Structures are given as structure tokens and as C-alpha cells.
Amino acid sequence: HEQGSKDIIRRVFKYERVEKALRPYLGGSDNQRYRQNLEFIVELISPPEKMLVDGVWVLKGRSIDKSFLFDIVFNVHESFDVDKFDYVLRDSMLAGFGIRFSKESLLRVINNIRVLKCPRLGIRRICFATKTAGELLSLADSRHVLHARVIQHKTVALIEAMIARAFIAAAPHVVFDTKSGKKIVLSHIHEDLDVFCRVDDSILQMIARSDQPGLERASSILQSISERRLARRVAYVECSPTQKMSGKKY
Incomplete structure (x- = not known):
């Protein structure tokens, strides 16, 4: 769905009324800056896992010194990002289903992040404090429970x-x-x-x-x-990620 989101937002950007509303904030009369900022927004939706290819920075919206910005919306490396923060808290509230992760947990995580250079990837990344490991684990646990008990019920x-x-x-x-x-x-x-x-x-x-x-x-x-005349589940088969289904039909 990320590619679909990119296609749709590019389409939205083409509307004259949208451009008129965005230009004062995204570049004004500077067309090059405006186009660069639009591309940056699109790239934030789903950045590539490899942002450096043969030592060359492949993204166009921002230069390599701003690489940490691409961890915010869709963190392709660890998946701790505002997309996950948002939907876990939102779905929990709307479903009336309590989870361990809370707004207070989120604030503690945000207030203790730092931007540091990643020795493995060679770019600046958003890094989480060790003392917030419990909050991040509670996010992962809350997501799992939410999927098991609500989203994939x-x-x-x-x-x-x-x-x-x-x-x-x-x-x-x-x-x-x-x-x-x-x-x-x-x-x-x-x-x-x-x-x-x-x-x-x-x-x-x-x-x-x-x-x-x-x-x-x-x-x-x-x-x-x-009318709630739903199909009935007659069997449930759980496979490990590496286990293949047999030729049996259920």
C-alpha cells in the first residue's frame, strides 16, 4: 500500500488548489525547492532499505546529512516509527482495547531519542536510549496483542x-x-x-x-x-516461517 500512497499523493500535488496552499510552506516562488520538498514528502512514505548504494546517496528530497529524517515516518530498519506509534494507540483507543504502550510511554521514548551516526550503515540515524527499551518492548508486545485479539481476530x-x-x-x-x-x-x-x-x-x-x-x-x-450469518472456521493450522504446508487439503 505504500506505493499506492505515493501514487495518490503525487496525484494530489498536481491539483492547483493544493499547490496554492502548499507553496508558502514548501518553497514559495523557488520552484526547485518546492519540487524537492514534494519529493521529500513522497520519499518519507517508504524510503529504500539501502539509502547508500556504492557510497552514493540515492534519495533526492534531502541530502545525506539529513538521513535521520527518513526514520521518522517509516523506519525501514527497526520499524519503530510514528506510523506504528500512531496506529497502535489509535486502534487501541477506538477498539476500547487496553494495551501496555501508552501516550506516556511514547513521550518517554521521544524525549530520549538522539541523532547519531550509525557505524553499520554509515548514515545519521534516530537512536533510542537504552533506558527506553522497556517502552519499545511494550510497543512490540502491544502491537502483537492488538493484532491477535482485534485486528486479526x-x-x-x-x-x-x-x-x-x-x-x-x-x-x-x-x-x-x-x-x-x-x-x-x-x-x-x-x-x-x-x-x-x-x-x-x-x-x-x-x-x-x-x-x-x-x-x-x-x-x-x-x-x-x-445478518451475522458468518462462515465457520473448521480448522486452524499454524506454520513456522520456514515450514511448508503439506499437500493435504483442508
Whole structure:
């Protein structure tokens, strides 16, 4: 989804009203600086794991002396970043599910970070104090518990699977018009950002309530979800990262 986010934000930057709003903060009349800052924002979303290739700094948004900035949004090396801080605390609050990691934990981590040169990578990195190891471990533990008990709960997984089946069943029959005049089906809207950005969760209600021929199967699945007539899990198989599934069918 990171690449999709990059594509969408580049598209947003092209809107005249967006450029008018951003220019005073991202470079003003200096076009080169403005473009560099836009590229910096895009690169922050998902920087490459190797930022130095054969001794050459590959990122364009900021020079190598600002390399630590690329640890903030998406820390590709240790995964301790504001993206994780944000969604763990937010999802916990919205789900009403208590976790060990808290706002106080986050403030303690932030107040004790330092920017130091990493001897392994050869660039400046955001480094965490040893005394905040407990808070960082609680973040990892909280993320694990949140995924196990909420995000990947068996009922959530079942509903997600049923929604996926509904989309697959509906895909050939839900058609959108592109700006170029072409037709594009639901399963290919990611290929056209204009269409993709027009589609939101309301597509589920549209499919569920539609009497269009071909959507009966998809509509039935979504109706089952709304009435809590969910599929049942009949087996659970847990594999280690290196273990391969046998040829058995379950």
C-alpha cells in the first residue's frame, strides 16, 4: 500500500488548489525547492532499505546529512516509527482495547531519542536510549496483542474473507467510466487513480442493494454479513516461517 500512497499523493500535488496552499510552506516562488520538498514528502512514505548504494546517496528530497529524517515516518530498519506509534494507540483507543504502550510511554521514548551516526550503515540515524527499551518492548508486545485479539481476530478474518469473495463475485459486473472514455471493471480500478479515488466504502452498500443482473451472489454474501450469518472456521493450522504446508487439503 505504500506505493499506492505515493501514487495518490503525487496525484494530489498536481491539483492547483493544493499547490496554492502548499507553496508558502514548501518553497514559495523557488520552484526547485518546492519540487524537492514534494519529493521529500513522497520519499518519507517508504524510503529504500539501502539509502547508500556504492557510497552514493540515492534519495533526492534531502541530502545525506539529513538521513535521520527518513526514520521518522517509516523506519525501514527497526520499524519503530510514528506510523506504528500512531496506529497502535489509535486502534487501541477506538477498539476500547487496553494495551501496555501508552501516550506516556511514547513521550518517554521521544524525549530520549538522539541523532547519531550509525557505524553499520554509515548514515545519521534516530537512536533510542537504552533506558527506553522497556517502552519499545511494550510497543512490540502491544502491537502483537492488538493484532491477535482485534485486528486479526478470527471473526474479523472471516468477515474480511467474505467481503473479498463478494468483491470477486461483483468485479466483472461493476464497471466505471474513466476520463479517457474507457470502461474499467472493479478489479482493475487500481490501474486508474482517478477512478480509484472516487470509490469508497459506499461501494459495499451499492452492491448489497443492487438488483443489477450478475450481482446476486455478491449481494447475498454482503447480506449474510449484515445478518451475522458468518462462515465457520473448521480448522486452524499454524506454520513456522520456514515450514511448508503439506499437500493435504483442508
